[in-house]
Amino acid sequence: MGKAERRMSIGILALLALVAALYFYQSFAASREAEVYGVSVILCAEGDNFQKGFNGAALEDNADVHVVSVSDPDSAAQTTALERELKNGADAVILYRADANNLGAWLAKNNVSAPLVLVGEETPSGKGASCVTLDVAAQAQALAAEMGKQPLRSVILVDGGGGSAPRLAALRKALENAGFSWELVSAGDMDRLRPGCVYVALDPSVALSLMELRGEGALVYCMGYDAALRGALESGRIAALASASEFDAGYFAMTEAVARIGGQRAAEVKLAPFIACSDNMYEPPISTILFPIG
Amino acid sequence: SRGRSFIPVRDELEHTRNYLTIQQMRYKDKFTYSIDAPEETLDLAVIKLVVQPIVENAIYHSMDFMDGEGEICVTVRVEEGDLYISVADNGIGMPKELVDRLLVEHFPISKGSGVGLKNVNERIKLYAGDAYGVIIESELDVGTTITLRLPATPYTGEEAK
Numbered sequence: 001m002g003k004a005e006r007r008m009s010i011g012i013l014a015l016l017a018l019v020a021a022l023y024f025y026q027s028f029a030a031s032r033e034a035e036v037y038g039v040s041v042i043l044c045a046e047g048d049n050f051q052k053g054f055n056g057a058a059l060e061d062n063a064d065v066h067v068v069s070v071s072d073p074d075s076a077a078q079t080t081a082l083e084r085e086l087k088n089g090a091d092a093v094i095l096y097r098a099d100a101n102n103l104g105a106w107l108a109k110n111n112v113s114a115p116l117v118l119v120g121e122e123t124p125s126g127k128g129a130s131c132v133t134l135d136v137a138a139q140a141q142a143l144a145a146e147m148g149k150q151p152l153r154s155v156i157l158v159d160g161g162g163g164s165a166p167r168l169a170a171l172r173k174a175l176e177n178a179g180f181s182w183e184l185v186s187a188g189d190m191d192r193l194r195p196g197c198v199y200v201a202l203d204p205s206v207a208l209s210l211m212e213l214r215g216e217g218a219l220v221y222c223m224g225y226d227a228a229l230r231g232a233l234e235s236g237r238i239a240a241l242a243s244a245s246e247f248d249a250g251y252f253a254m255t256e257a258v259a260r261i262g263g264q265r266a267a268e269v270k271l272a273p274f275i276a277c278s279d280n281m282y283e284p285p286i287s288t289i290l291f292p293i294g
Numbered sequence: 295s296r297g298r299s300f301i302p303v304r305d306e307l308e309h310t311r312n313y314l315t316i317q318q319m320r321y322k323d324k325f326t327y328s329i330d331a332p333e334e335t336l337d338l339a340v341i342k343l344v345v346q347p348i349v350e351n352a353i354y355h356s357m358d359f360m361d362g363e364g365e366i367c368v369t370v371r372v373e374e375g376d377l378y379i380s381v382a383d384n385g386i387g388m389p390k391e392l393v394d395r396l397l398v399e400h401f402p403i404s405k406g407s408g409v410g411l412k413n414v415n416e417r418i419k420l421y422a423g424d425a426y427g428v429i430i431e432s433e434l435d436v437g438t439t440i441t442l443r444l445p446a447t448p449y450t451g452e453e454a455k
Binding site: 198 | 309
């Protein structure tokens with residue numbers, strides 16, 4: 001083979017190699033082309049930070065989110081919404097703060113065609129659903145430990161009647177373990193809400209009422225967080241509150257939904273509690289939880 | 295003291311002590327307090343929630359002027375068949391014109407409390423008669439002593455009305 005012929009052969013081989021490389025690259029790129037997943041999110045309660053969380057994850061994971069708000073307090077409306085989303089072909093469904101008992105009964109009777117991710121303080125286990133749990137037992141323990149920093153050991157738990165049974169059970173146990181005595185009072189029973197006491201509000205709306213009723217003559221702690229409490233937390237009218245990051249709950253829920261669509265097994269995520277007070281509310285990590293960017 | 299109108303002095307002082315503890319924390323130890331009650335007074339009957347508003351009055355009217363040297367003293371004594379509960383502070387005192395108005399006009403002590411001295415005075419008189427009630431002594435730049443005068447009646451648990 002002469003020189004010219006050798007050069008021509010090398011050139012042809014190089015060209016063939018280039019073509020082959022281009023072919024394989026295009027095949028590879030095509031296989032990685034992003035899929036878009038249809039995820040329905042059923043909101044059974046308000047949750048601005050939760051929405052910021054799942055929207056943030058949706059952008060990262062190419063999820064197309066369909067949000068359904070269920071304002072009907074009847075828990076049957078929640079499972080009706082779930083059935084409708086499944087029937088409409090959702091790739092996965094996230095349920096936020098659905099009634100746990102009703103949902104558990106529904107799961108026991110139904111085979112679900114798409115992955116479910118349940119988010120709340122109580123999440124029924126079983127039947128292959130993923131759970132993102134806002135761990136109230138851990139919150140109650142953390143709050144009891146925070147309350148132990150002040151000298152009074154008698155506490156009044158104030159219940160607004162808004163379905164706070166899991167929080168009440170967790171608080172009773174945590175307070176007893178920490179050496180507190182407690183009594184339970186309804187938020188409407190003003191005669192028993194006296195100054196000079198340590199109160200634990202079972203939800204943010206009760207905390208707001210307590211501050212109106214008892215002003216500055218009491219120590220008020222709170223289970224749960226709402227943006228409406230920021231001013232009171234800053235001024236110290238609320239001594240401390242315990243909660244879990246709703247933003248993280250939304251983020252993990254969406255990430256888990258997409259992972260389940262991809263075939264991964266159901267996971268259970270328990271969100272760690274945080275304690276917020278006037279001293280730490282503007283410092284990370286508490287500030288990023290109370291004021292998430294999203 | 296659930297739902298009862300009368301409680302033992304012991305319980306009323308316990309509530310007051312808890313309240314003072316909380317306020318000490320809130321005001322970062324700007325004041326100290328003492329509660330002096332002989333044993334024989336602790337089981338006498340007192341109208342619920344009459345001492346704490348007096349203490350609250352002392353704190354809110356004097357706190358801005360206390361710099362760690364504020365003192366609130368609660369003392370209990372029995373004299374000639376009557377129960378006296380006094381709350382004394384070393385705050386700035388009050389002018390006579392204000393003292394004269396306190397038991398006549400409604401001055402809510404702080405927002406959220408809603409119980410003024412007039413209310414306390416009226417409750418005592420309603421229960422015990424016009425000879426009893428709230429006595430205010432105050433001197434500008436010296437301090438204020440507010441005394442509750444009630445009949446010295448043993449608490450039997452049957453006074454709830």
